[in-house]
Amino acid sequence: MKKRTRISGLFLVITGATFWGVGGTVAQKLFQQYEIDVNWLVSTRLLIAGILLLLVQSFKGISTKVFDVWKNKCSAVQLIIFGLFGMLAVQYTYMASIKYGNAAVATLLQYLSPVIIIIYLILRKRNVITRHELLTVTLALTGCFFILTNGSISGLSVPKHAIICGVLSGIALAFYTLYAVSLLKKYDSLVIVGWAMIIGSVGLSFVHSPWQMDFMHLPAKAYFYIIFVIIFGTMIAFWFYIESLQSLSPQETSLLGSLEPLAAVLTTVFWLKEHFGLFQWFGMACIIGMIVILALGKKAS
Template sequence: MTNENIVDSNLRKKGLIFAVLASTLWGISGIAAQYLFQMEDFSPEWLVVIRLIISGVLLLAATYVATKKNIFKVFKNRHDIFSFIMFGFGGMLAVQYTYFVAIKYSNAATATILQYLSPVIITIYLIVHLKKLPSLYEVIGIILALIGTFFIITKGDIKTINISGITLFWGILSAIAAAVNTLQPRRILAKWGSNLVAGWGMVIGGVLMSFVHSPFQFKGHISLVSISCVAVVVIIGTLIPFWLYMESIKYIKPTEASILGAFEPLSAAILSLAFFNLHFSVLEWLGSGCIILTTIILSTVKNSSN
């Protein structure tokens, strides 16, 4: 093996490790949020405001330090301003809030798995939008997702509903929001790059949510543990994994990074077992596996066809 091949191999390993770490940290963020909601009586509204504003400001500051470029230049075009506001509200804010509420009414593992139905929603939207029949792999992916959701909700018995209606409502809404979060900002992403789009999307989403729930309108129990969990959600569960993920796609294909995102629901499920003594039945694990496999199939098909 030549030195060049060794360097390429090392960079690829670096990319794979970064992608796995990013997904795992996102899973940890869900566990920290679950603890705050269910053990410390925090509200999803307050946490989403704090998460978006602080993470967004830190990301924009880091981008400015790294590039020395004007981070406010994105607001020179009226059309771009509208797109950023729509992304901040319909993308960043919607996906974060619905995900947190789903966690509040269930647990991080279930909320994350339900959110991972978003590739199915994206696929169905593109099929309808492009007016073309789905491929065999897309059909298989959709069927697997439906089977997986059925197993999670019923444990295989149609007479037994294993998940509350409100959890299912917010979980599906979270998947729809995640799909919008992926599809809506494609134009401004291509023009301004991921750091500026994500940073301003977070800040705008957080500011808009502040009109509904002020960051000073706090309830919950303040302790060293709860403060640490907030820091985990904001820094370890948002800022660091985003940077790791964006770094990973410098060294590996977006397809591979997307597939490795399956570590997020997996880590959330394992950590739920460890910290909250949450036990999944065999059929629930099977259903979770079906949804993760759906993500892998649809991500691979989408990227290979581009």
């Protein structure tokens, strides 16, 4: 029984991470081929995915816990901050980076967040950087250099707007990761993520609401891509990843989570036919290597 539970956990985290990566590539298809507005896609995917995650929590038989976070004033304020400056900031900057560049680069730049967290904690605690941390920072910066330049120092191989949004996505994800700790200690992760998505959607709705969209000009294939991004690339990806923690350790899930950038790169290159240079592949290997080292380091400690 335990073995079966572990197998199901591996299936969940692998599927969730893969859907995350592929979802970014499908979003790129929507931006480039169908000219879908990034504001609309972000607000819509967050709203629908957030509602569905809360419904999943309700169907588990603990629907009363869905609203517990709002009964505590301090937690409610924290949740609103997390929804706007964590969830919305991560999702918007990530999608904007995809729009201006591509899903592969956007996903890899977002994975600079562990290094940003390391640097933040070192500066905050005024600790000396360890060899393990130095290695991860070096890998991240080396990977970032080769991804953005393809080995040529004379110019960037990625649009500047994509780089700016991608780096901001990494910073936002670092905040998202650190700020959510206290909330996740008190409330179920599906509840926090679900409400954060809805809050983020409401915040962005003042710029572009989900119902402001001309659907008449879209072909059937575009609807399929939109549904995939919302259901599989957002709702199911988050749900499966969180559920995998029931049978796997956080180290294992974070390690297998490195499949996300791999899936994003492979689908961007082989499905959308985006050029990815030799040095950019090396840069990707550095980023994934950094993720693996971080995960193994946590397991050892």
